Amino acid sequence: MAENLTPNITPKLTPTVKDEPKARTMSFPDAIKEVMRGKRVTRISWGNKDYGTLKDGWLTIFTKDTFHRWLVSDGDMEGQDWTVAGEEVK
Numbered sequence: 001m002a003e004n005l006t007p008n009i010t011p012k013l014t015p016t017v018k019d020e021p022k023a024r025t026m027s028f029p030d031a032i033k034e035v036m037r038g039k040r041v042t043r044i045s046w047g048n049k050d051y052g053t054l055k056d057g058w059l060t061i062f063t064k065d066t067f068h069r070w071l072v073s074d075g076d077m078e079g080q081d082w083t084v085a086g087e088e089v090k
Helices: 028-036 074-078
Strands: 041-043 051-055 058-063 066-069 082-084
Touching: 028 041, 028 051, 028 074, 028 082
Parallel strands: none
Antiparallel strands: 041 051, 041 082, 051 058, 058 066
């Protein structure tokens, strides 16, 4: 009787590369959509202490411990560092 000459080979498992989470930033139009959904938005460059929201039907910014009507700047509109306030950016 012929012996089984096939070696017992255990397959080697290759670890899969995990995708790193991407930063959850957005453009100004996307930020305004979030405001319209009732969320507060902020910019990373604002240091997460100021935020924009709707208040009494007006686009409003909370800064210096009070609300002001938000006069959106060109920098705000061109910014790509918008986030939903209170959500962790990874």
